[in-house]
Amino acid sequence: xxxxxxxxxxxLVSNSKRLNELSARTIVAAIRDRRLTATSVMEACLxxxxxREPQVKAWSFLDADLARKRARVADEWQAAGLPLGxxxxxxxxxxxxxxxxxxPSEYGSASLRxxxxxEDADAVSVLHRAGALIVGKTSTSEFGMYHPSPTHNPLDLSxxxxxxxxxxxxxVVDHMVALALGTxxxxxxxxxxxxxxxxxxxxxxxxxxxxxxxxxxSRMAHxxxxxxxxxxxxxxxxxxxxxxxxxxTLRHPPRLGFARGPGWDLVSPDARQALDRLVDGxxxxxxxxxxxxxxxxxxxxxxxxxxxxxxxxxxxxxxxTFRSFCPPLQEGIVAGRALSAANYLELEAMADRLNALAAAxxxxxxxxxxxxxxxxxxxxxxxxxxxxxxxxxxLCGLPTVSLPLLRGMNGMPxxxxxVGRQGGDRNLLRVAAWLTDATxxxxxxx
Amino acid sequence: xxxxxxxxxxxLVSNSKRLNELSARTIVAAIRDRRLTATSVMEACLxxxxxREPQVKAWSFLDADLARKRARVADEWQAAGLPLGxxxxxxxxxxxxxxxxxxPSEYGSASLRxxxxxEDADAVSVLHRAGALIVGKTSTSEFGMYHPSPTHNPLDLSxxxxxxxxxxxxxVVDHMVALALGTxxxxxxxxxxxxxxxxxxxxxxxxxxxxxxxxxxSRMAHxxxxxxxxxxxxxxxxxxxxxxxxxxTLRHPPRLGFARGPGWDLVSPDARQALDRLVDGxxxxxxxxxxxxxxxxxxxxxxxxxxxxxxxxxxxxxxxTFRSFCPPLQEGIVAGRALSAANYLELEAMADRLNALAAAxxxxxxxxxxxxxxxxxxxxxxxxxxxxxxxxxxLCGLPTVSLPLLRGMNGMPxxxxxVGRQGGDRNLLRVAAWLTDATxxxxxxx
Numbered sequence: 001x002x003x004x005x006x007x008x009x010x011x012l013v014s015n016s017k018r019l020n021e022l023s024a025r026t027i028v029a030a031i032r033d034r035r036l037t038a039t040s041v042m043e044a045c046l047x048x049x050x051x052r053e054p055q056v057k058a059w060s061f062l063d064a065d066l067a068r069k070r071a072r073v074a075d076e077w078q079a080a081g082l083p084l085g086x087x088x089x090x091x092x093x094x095x096x097x098x099x100x101x102x103x104p105s106e107y108g109s110a111s112l113r114x115x116x117x118x119e120d121a122d123a124v125s126v127l128h129r130a131g132a133l134i135v136g137k138t139s140t141s142e143f144g145m146y147h148p149s150p151t152h153n154p155l156d157l158s159x160x161x162x163x164x165x166x167x168x169x170x171x172v173v174d175h176m177v178a179l180a181l182g183t184x185x186x187x188x189x190x191x192x193x194x195x196x197x198x199x200x201x202x203x204x205x206x207x208x209x210x211x212x213x214x215x216x217x218s219r220m221a222h223x224x225x226x227x228x229x230x231x232x233x234x235x236x237x238x239x240x241x242x243x244x245x246x247x248x249t250l251r252h253p254p255r256l257g258f259a260r261g262p263g264w265d266l267v268s269p270d271a272r273q274a275l276d277r278l279v280d281g282x283x284x285x286x287x288x289x290x291x292x293x294x295x296x297x298x299x300x301x302x303x304x305x306x307x308x309x310x311x312x313x314x315x316x317x318x319x320x321t322f323r324s325f326c327p328p329l330q331e332g333i334v335a336g337r338a339l340s341a342a343n344y345l346e347l348e349a350m351a352d353r354l355n356a357l358a359a360a361x362x363x364x365x366x367x368x369x370x371x372x373x374x375x376x377x378x379x380x381x382x383x384x385x386x387x388x389x390x391x392x393x394x395l396c397g398l399p400t401v402s403l404p405l406l407r408g409m410n411g412m413p414x415x416x417x418x419v420g421r422q423g424g425d426r427n428l429l430r431v432a433a434w435l436t437d438a439t440x441x442x443x444x445x446x
Numbered sequence: 447x448x449x450x451x452x453x454x455x456x457x458l459v460s461n462s463k464r465l466n467e468l469s470a471r472t473i474v475a476a477i478r479d480r481r482l483t484a485t486s487v488m489e490a491c492l493x494x495x496x497x498r499e500p501q502v503k504a505w506s507f508l509d510a511d512l513a514r515k516r517a518r519v520a521d522e523w524q525a526a527g528l529p530l531g532x533x534x535x536x537x538x539x540x541x542x543x544x545x546x547x548x549x550p551s552e553y554g555s556a557s558l559r560x561x562x563x564x565e566d567a568d569a570v571s572v573l574h575r576a577g578a579l580i581v582g583k584t585s586t587s588e589f590g591m592y593h594p595s596p597t598h599n600p601l602d603l604s605x606x607x608x609x610x611x612x613x614x615x616x617x618v619v620d621h622m623v624a625l626a627l628g629t630x631x632x633x634x635x636x637x638x639x640x641x642x643x644x645x646x647x648x649x650x651x652x653x654x655x656x657x658x659x660x661x662x663x664s665r666m667a668h669x670x671x672x673x674x675x676x677x678x679x680x681x682x683x684x685x686x687x688x689x690x691x692x693x694x695t696l697r698h699p700p701r702l703g704f705a706r707g708p709g710w711d712l713v714s715p716d717a718r719q720a721l722d723r724l725v726d727g728x729x730x731x732x733x734x735x736x737x738x739x740x741x742x743x744x745x746x747x748x749x750x751x752x753x754x755x756x757x758x759x760x761x762x763x764x765x766x767t768f769r770s771f772c773p774p775l776q777e778g779i780v781a782g783r784a785l786s787a788a789n790y791l792e793l794e795a796m797a798d799r800l801n802a803l804a805a806a807x808x809x810x811x812x813x814x815x816x817x818x819x820x821x822x823x824x825x826x827x828x829x830x831x832x833x834x835x836x837x838x839x840x841l842c843g844l845p846t847v848s849l850p851l852l853r854g855m856n857g858m859p860x861x862x863x864x865v866g867r868q869g870g871d872r873n874l875l876r877v878a879a880w881l882t883d884a885t886x887x888x889x890x891x892x
Contacts, residue, residue: 069683166521199684308787308788308791309791311786311787311788311794312787312788312791312795315788315792336787337786337788339786339787340757340783340785340786340787341753341754341757341758341785341786341787341789341790342754342757342758342761342782342783343787344754344787344790344791345754345755345758345790346758346761349758443694
């Protein structure tokens with residue numbers, strides 16, 4: 001990477017670091033400057049995938065020939081002097097809950113096996129227009145539900161990668177691609193990021209169109225961006241919203257508020273200690289925020305809304321298909337069918353109330369700081385852990401970032417979660433960059 | 447009224463027309479020019495009310511002393527040279543589904559007898575700030591439901607005034623006040639306007655805050671404005687949104703589309719003929735619009751949403767209170783309780799679909815033209831008629847105007863309903879002014 005920074009050319013780059021390990025920013029800049037070709041980067045990524053995929057199982061669909069062809073076309077495009085998008089030539093992964101017109105789109109469900117939509121999801125179109133090269137579809141839990149997908153945690157194959165954007169998180173952390181697209185209704189980007197040690201950005205609700213993706217509950221349907229640094233998250237976000245492409249340093253330390261959230265009872269002692277140590281070492285005062293008592297209901301509201309929408313979405317379902325679904329999906333549908341219209345309206349009213357209360361939290365704080373998960377990645381046999389730490393923020397549509405700055409007792413990463421005000425995505429990324437820098441200076445690893 | 451226009455002073459005004467019969471625009475202008483006092487106008491209104499109220503029963507609350515005091519203060523305010531609002535000194539009525547801090551606010555329900563809110567509804571605050579003098583609260587059906595209120599049709603006391611803003615429509619038509627505020631979830635302004643012969647404007651959804659009023663379903667909760675001319679509707683609307691205060695003439699005839707709507711089967715032959723005659727006499731071509739078949743479901747969606755929200759709103763209701771409710775309210779609650787969360791989400795999805803389809807209707811048309819009611823005012827013993835003619839537009843949040851331009855076989859008025867695009871309130875008022883002028887020229891009375 002230094003080689004690139006020193007602008008010494010392709011030979012040095014190859015010697016110092018494998019191309020698939022370079023940051024997205026570095027790759028894009030090097031391709032733009034003709035120090036690298038999209039083809040060479042793609043080959044490095046495909047090579048890494050070939051070596052690791054049998055163990056990690058991050059992909060539900062891969063077509064190496066298609067990927068190579070895309071890289072070649074990208075190089076020809078550039079050679080022809082045509083304008084380049086901000087992600088030109090960069091291999092990326094896309095969670096298989098997004099429709100792709102040239103790849104199967106199965107939402108992790110046997111019930112959709114072989115499904116080939118005719119149109120790309122809007123978010124996929126954004127990536128194409130930005131010049132990114134979609135290598136394949138990353139593994140997901142069935143319809144993004146809370147159930148293990150085939151993926152293993154690349155840092156320890158006996159551990160869970162979390163759910164449900166597990167494939168995207170694993171692919172990024174394992175250097176198969178530098179960026180991967182996920183989604184989040186409850187914890188689907190934040191939890192895998194925490195378990196696998198990825199950097200993740202779940203933007204504000206409404207950041208980009210979710211058309212053509214597995215939207216279960218509109219008010220909770222977010223994209224999730226996964227990368228290996230805050231700077232790469234910004235580059236990735238910039239493909240959707242140019243204003244986010246560059247993150248300047250904060251001039252003053254941010255006003256951070258430490259918030260426990262309704263899932264705090266689940267937090268393991270080592271995770272809590274690691275966060276305490278990080279906070280204590282910061283060159284900023286961190287106030288403790290007592291969330292309004294209404295937040296105690298947040299998890300119930302999240303599950304209720306989700307179940308109601310599952311019951312609606314799968315209301316005319318053949319019994320055989322129902323029985324083919326994973327247990328959490330079946331359970332959600334059954335629970336949702338038991339909800340009345342009045343129950344649903346009460347859930348909506350509570351969600352509205354929480355949204356209003358959440359907005360008020362940011363009068364005195366630039367961001368809230370909390371954990372992304374209750375602790376380290378669970379062992380596979382223990383199931384995929386709890387998503388409670390991010391559910392309230394998903395429910396309120398607030399932007400969050402997960403930074404792999406902590407380590408648990410087994411040396412596995414634990415994410416620090418920053419939460420920003422609705423629409424304050426740019427500032428949140430700045431806070432995330434500041435926190436990452438500040439933390440590296442005050443080494444908090446045990 | 448000519449007297450005022452000729453600016454000959456108070457004496458002439460009084461001789462030519464009773465003050466309570468003057469248009470709102472004339473009254474406001476005369477008060478502003480000191481040719482009339484608020485006190486004299488209020489006295490004329492109170493006198494009319496005293497004479498007619500025993501038969502018409504338009505008011506659920508009246509405090510003549512409070513009204514006189516308000517008029518006196520308005521005159522003193524003006525005498526002190528303080529700035530005058532657009533409705534300064536004008537007596538108005540407010541439907542008793544709006545909270546008023548100085549009058550009972552019972553929503554037409556024995557269950558709320560004697561209720562005195564501490565705060566004014568936002569719409570009431572707008573009227574106060576505009577300088578209007580609220581004479582009292584006009585009668586409404588219980589919680590605005592489809593049930594007769596005590597009011598009689600002022601044009602024929604043996605006939606229904608429609609529901610639910612019956613008191614506001616009757617008070618305006620009977621010259622008790624020049625303007626009155628109503629509401630509309632389904633047909634509550636349009637139907638009484640048609641039955642009583644009032645001019646009515648139901649603005650786009652979101653025209654003004656509904657806080658402090660009886661909101662049953664947010665996406666269908668509108669204010670309704672009642673007056674005796676399009677010009678007065680514009681003055682009234684201008685108190686909420688200045689841009690609507692003046693209605694200029696259209697330079698070209700509008701592109702009108704005749705739409706039947708899902709309630710058309712109920713329309714009586716005389717109403718249909720009257721509308722045909724009006725349309726034939728217009729100096730404009732009127733295309734027939736075939737509504738997409740999804741509109742056949744509009745009434746079912748309206749009732750489903752309403753019932754679901756009733757079940758939610760009255761979910762923790764003492765049995766005794768439930769039994770005190772009018773039959774349609776009881777039935778709505780019971781029907782709503784039978785709806786599942788999935789049913790509700792399907793209704794919402796259908797409503798969203800209808801909204802999208804409705805928007806497309808205005809690519810080729812400036813306004814749709816149809817009937818406001820299926821026919822003349824029903825006889826009291828027949829119940830309050832059907833609101834089906836306006837339900838699809840209420841569901842879609844589109845602005846509508848009802849103009850008493852037709853007469854049925856018994857000589858009672860029937861409203862012509864114009865429907866505009868969402869947010870196109872100003873243009874709709876211009877079309878309404880054009881239609882009223884065009885129709886007067888081509889007399890369509892039988």
